[in-house]
Amino acid sequence: MSFKLGILGTGSSANSYVLQEFDRSVMIDNGFSLKETLRRMNGIHQDPRLLRAILMTHDHQDHTRGVCALSRKFSLPVFIPRGMGFESSQAPEKEALKEMSLFQETRIAGFQIFGFNTLHDVRVSAGYSIKGKSATVTIITDTGNWDDTMIELARHSDVLVLESNFSGDMLWAGSYPIFLKQRVAQYHLSNLEAGRFLAKLSRFPNRIKEIVLVHLSSNNNTPERVLAEVTAVLQQSPWASIPALVVQNASPKTPSGRTRLWVLPKNASWCYTQDQGVGK
Ligand SMILES: [Zn+2]
Numbered sequence: 001m002s003f004k005l006g007i008l009g010t011g012s013s014a015n016s017y018v019l020q021e022f023d024r025s026v027m028i029d030n031g032f033s034l035k036e037t038l039r040r041m042n043g044i045h046q047d048p049r050l051l052r053a054i055l056m057t058h059d060h061q062d063h064t065r066g067v068c069a070l071s072r073k074f075s076l077p078v079f080i081p082r083g084m085g086f087e088s089s090q091a092p093e094k095e096a097l098k099e100m101s102l103f104q105e106t107r108i109a110g111f112q113i114f115g116f117n118t119l120h121d122v123r124v125s126a127g128y129s130i131k132g133k134s135a136t137v138t139i140i141t142d143t144g145n146w147d148d149t150m151i152e153l154a155r156h157s158d159v160l161v162l163e164s165n166f167s168g169d170m171l172w173a174g175s176y177p178i179f180l181k182q183r184v185a186q187y188h189l190s191n192l193e194a195g196r197f198l199a200k201l202s203r204f205p206n207r208i209k210e211i212v213l214v215h216l217s218s219n220n221n222t223p224e225r226v227l228a229e230v231t232a233v234l235q236q237s238p239w240a241s242i243p244a245l246v247v248q249n250a251s252p253k254t255p256s257g258r259t260r261l262w263v264l265p266k267n268a269s270w271c272y273t274q275d276q277g278v279g280k
């Protein structure tokens, strides 16, 4: 039996993740159309019939667009952080919606799920740490800041998915109007801050096998920039010589015995498999 994490894609246009263990899986966010969701799930060997629920981080189109259609097709409940609400026209059907409290454990489809606040330009937004029988994944994206709770959850994870949204140099020199530049800087994690988060994390005992940097801005970042700017910050840390790679294809990653850093280009897929008992 194995634990699988699939990233269907991330970035400014669409984000979605699937976690599978035994014969059940949960999805986190879905910004892809139904057809594209099924195509991408197939590409990373995730069977949509195993889905039991969809969890949502926040109400932005790149995370919500495909939730309603998928929920309807497979009769899936949609869990949202309490108070999140929906302003977009893409809201799931009322009967499917379930609110969950942050900062306490909720059991969904056999997974222990712990949600926490992120800082974003919406009423309520969340990240999740999801624990299965054999592995734990923590997803932190769409946030302007990070804190010790996130560090604590991350260090007890096998896989950490972390936002590295923009390069400060590209953002401030770019063509966005100033209000938009400020909004991006306030509500998304820069390469520099992602690096600082990882530098701090590396100083704590941890069990992390894979770190995946995601949600790269189309206009204000490139995978090469992420790699350069994040690893520059890590030079003074225990992760100074961490293997760091841009993801080229979705072939399943398995633990290598070392902590590795991946940069996921926008829209690229990634998947990870861990057999039960590994890393215990
Ligand atoms: Zn957002």
Ligand SMILES: [Zn+2]
Pocket: 011, 012, 015, 060, 062, 063, 142, 215
């Ligand atoms: Zn987003």
